[in-house]
Amino acid sequence: MTRAAEIRYAGPSPLGESGYRTGLEWNTNSRSRARASEIIAEHRGGQTEVVRDAHLRFDWAAHAVRSPDLLRVVQDTIGGSVAVENTFLMIKWPGRDFPVPWHQDGTNPRMQLDPERSVAAWLAVTDATTVNGCLQVIPGSHAAGYLDYDREESGARRGKALGVQGMFNSPHERGVWLPLNAGQACLMDVRLIHRSDSNTTAGARVGLNVRYVAPGAIRSSGPHSPSLYPLTGSDW
Ligand SMILES: O=C(O)CCC(=O)C(=O)O
Incomplete structure (x- = not known):
């Protein structure tokens, strides 16, 4: 089923013309690698691909979302209350078909995020490379605002991802890969169109997705209001 974006929110990005910033640091490389080994050992048996609300389940993730360097840039982007x-x-296991289609993080059937007051982050726990499933983004794609989307045709246990309508899940001529070392992170405008490929290497790829909001960022499309996990400020 196709869903139309309710508000388009076309226009400039608080992250500048490209709509993203990369090479930030959320942890040291060695600590992040050590953490990744633990995560992989814990989830290898069940081949878990997606763990929701990681910041509420794991102490390491609760610390990761408030890592000082990352949080400072988030506050510079959307204001002091976060x-x-x-x-x-998200864990991409070797040999598993797990591409994530072109999508925008700030719109789904439940809500839309105001791009002036929200930002998405992707934290590399292992290294993320072009062959193990790092992100690919389309610079400047935020400017057209939210686009209509479909749910992918997938029988995967992890559920069906949302994808921008009419965009095939393959590299784009204007796409830019964002490889990151373990411990690095990128920030994206919540309208920035991005995807990732399956992992074709012999090791697992692990990443933590985070959506940060400032007060008033969420426009709910129904009775369900997402619960917020305040980090800074007192306006919550
Ligand atoms: O972790 C990935 O490979 C992609 C995740 C992503 O883009 C997202 O879910 O917003």
């Missing part, structure tokens, strides 16, 4: 709206851990 809460986490959502996190999920």
Whole structure:
């Protein structure tokens, strides 16, 4: 089923013309690698691909979302009062078909995020490379605002991802890969169109997705209001 974006929110980004910033640091490389080994050992048996609300389940993720360097740039981008709206851990296991279609993080059937008051982060727990499933973004794609989307046709246990309508899940001529070392992170405008490929290497790829919001960022499309996890400020 196709869903139309309710408000388009076309226009400039608080992250500048490209709509993203990369090479930030959320942890040291060695600590992040050590953490990744633990996560992989814990989830290898069940081949878990997605763990929702990681910041509420794991101490390491609760610390990760408030890592000082990352949080400072988030505050520079959306203001001093910051809460986490959502996190999920994504593990791409070797040899599994797990591409994530072109999508925008700030719109779904439940809500829309005001791009002036929200920002998405992707934290590399292992290294993320072009062959193990790092992000690919389309610079400047935020400017057209939210686009209509479909749910992907997938029988995967992890559920069906949302994808921008009419965009095939393959590299784009204007796409830019964002490889990151373990411990690094990128920030994206919540309208920035991005995707990732399956992991074709022999090791697992682990990443933590975070959506940060400032007060008033969420426009709910129904009775369900997401619960917020305040980090800074007193306006919550
Ligand atoms: O972790 C990934 O490979 C992609 C995650 C992503 O883009 C997202 O879910 O917003």
